[in-house]
Amino acid sequence: MFGRDVLGWTSRRGGVLLSALSLAAVFVVFSGWAGAAIIYVDDSAPAGGDGSSWSVAHRSLKVGLQQASAGDEIRVARGTYRPAGAGGKRTKTFTVPDGIVVQGGYAGWGASNPDKLKPNKFKTILSGDLNGNDGPDFANSNDNSYHVVTLNNASSATQLRGLTIRGGNANASDYDSPHGHGGGIRCIGGASATLIKCVVRDNQAMWTGAGISAPGGSVTMTSCTVRDNLGIFNSSAGAGVYCASGNFEDCKFLNNHGGIAYTGGGGISGISVAVNDCTFKANWSAAISCGRHSVIRGCDFRDNAAEDGGALYLYGDNIGVIDCLFEGNGAASFGGAVYNTPSASSRLLNCQFFDNGASSGHAVANRGVLTAVNCLFSGNAQTYRPAAEDCRRRPGYRCV
Ligand SMILES: [Ca+2]
Numbered sequence: 161m162f163g164r165d166v167l168g169w170t171s172r173r174g175g176v177l178l179s180a181l182s183l184a185a186v187f188v189v190f191s192g193w194a195g196a197a198i199i200y201v202d203d204s205a206p207a208g209g210d211g212s213s214w215s216v217a218h219r220s221l222k223v224g225l226q227q228a229s230a231g232d233e234i235r236v237a238r239g240t241y242r243p244a245g246a247g248g249k250r251t252k253t254f255t256v257p258d259g260i261v262v263q264g265g266y267a268g269w270g271a272s273n274p275d276k277l278k279p280n281k282f283k284t285i286l287s288g289d290l291n292g293n294d295g296p297d298f299a300n301s302n303d304n305s306y307h308v309v310t311l312n313n314a315s316s317a318t319q320l321r322g323l324t325i326r327g328g329n330a331n332a333s334d335y336d337s338p339h340g341h342g343g344g345i346r347c348i349g350g351a352s353a354t355l356i357k358c359v360v361r362d363n364q365a366m367w368t369g370a371g372i373s374a375p376g377g378s379v380t381m382t383s384c385t386v387r388d389n390l391g392i393f394n395s396s397a398g399a400g401v402y403c404a405s406g407n408f409e410d411c412k413f414l415n416n417h418g419g420i421a422y423t424g425g426g427g428i429s430g431i432s433v434a435v436n437d438c439t440f441k442a443n444w445s446a447a448i449s450c451g452r453h454s455v456i457r458g459c460d461f462r463d464n465a466a467e468d469g470g471a472l473y474l475y476g477d478n479i480g481v482i483d484c485l486f487e488g489n490g491a492a493s494f495g496g497a498v499y500n501t502p503s504a505s506s507r508l509l510n511c512q513f514f515d516n517g518a519s520s521g522h523a524v525a526n527r528g529v530l531t532a533v534n535c536l537f538s539g540n541a542q543t544y545r546p547a548a549e550d551c552r553r554r555p556g557y558r559c560v
């Protein structure tokens with residue numbers, strides 16, 4: 161039963177992708193007929209523009225968002241955009257309406273080809289650092305926006321592309337406060353977050369999703385980097401991404417740190433996730449914490465650490481881990497690379513485990529149902545190997 165589900169997912173994948181592409185093509189043509197607008201935003205354009213071209217671009221992203229309606233695309237040139245000016249309220253946020261595509265990374269006004277799109281070169285930064293005074297290690301972040309971006313009931317037609325989202329600080333101490341979740345992106349009401357070629361970094365939250373919090377929704381990320389996000393409280397979860405379900409392809413999760421008190425998923429915390437061809441390095445509180453029907457395929461896990469399950473903390477039935485590499489991960493107690501909890505039924509297929517360490521279950525600790533097929537184990541030991549960064553940040557844990 162289990163094997164059939166995992167293999168079936170593989171064989172269906174090509175067909176599902178083809179269908180999605182066909183639908184996307186139809187949607188583009190159709191939305192063209194419907195007269196969807198392109199709205200231009202560039203912080204260095206002359207003042208007074210109406211957003212109808214690069215030469216008369218809006219300088220404010222907020223104004224561009226207010227003008228947009230479903231089906232529109234907002235093109236944002238390189239620059240730094242903040243939800244409010246200096247001294248602005250921390251509740252200020254970029255609210256993206258449903259059905260809008262926000263595409264950053266354009267050369268913009270004044271360039272010989274303003275439509276040149278290179279997000280890595282022409283960085284479009286959405287920053288919660290309202291006063292522009294942030295320093296290293298989150299210094300001066302107490303005056304930042306709680307949430308850089310807010311998605312309210314957004315569907316998957318809402319897309320963020322080519323953006324860097326940073327400097328959000330959802331540090332409210334009350335769990336029931338919305339301002340304790342989702343420093344980079346906060347999803348409300350089951351909203352979905354869809355990100356392509358984005359960077360989500362240097363955000364904080366007291367409780368869930370320092371990078372992205374979508375407690376009732378789905379997060380889809382393709383070719384994104386999630387790094388250096390921090391879950392502040394001891395039992396925070398999903399420092400990188402916190403979601404009900406998620407789909408991650410070709411992404412990097414680096415140095416995201418969740419709470420130390422229990423394993424909440426430093427990179428990703430999701431009930432049911434599909435993770436393909438991603439890299440996880442030096443995340444704390446496990447790279448991924450996930451449950452039933454999750455499939456993790458073709459991923460590299462290095463130097464991640466947790467109390468239990470340095471790389472993977474698994475719960476729920478029918479979990480598949482396929483073609484993955486685990487190297488140098490560590491747990492203080494159980495499962496240097498993988499902890500299969502009492503509620504988990506998991507299958508490890510074609511995985512390699514090198515030099516992981518834990519007190520018990522140096523590579524894999526199993527308390528549920530676990531099948532390992534064609535896996536290689538070498539050099540795993542009792543030595544605990546925390547993520548390098550945690551050696552500095554977390555007192556009481558020894559570095560190796
Ligand atoms: Ca600019």
Ligand SMILES: [Ca+2]
Binds near residue numbers: 290292300302304
């Ligand atoms: Ca600041």
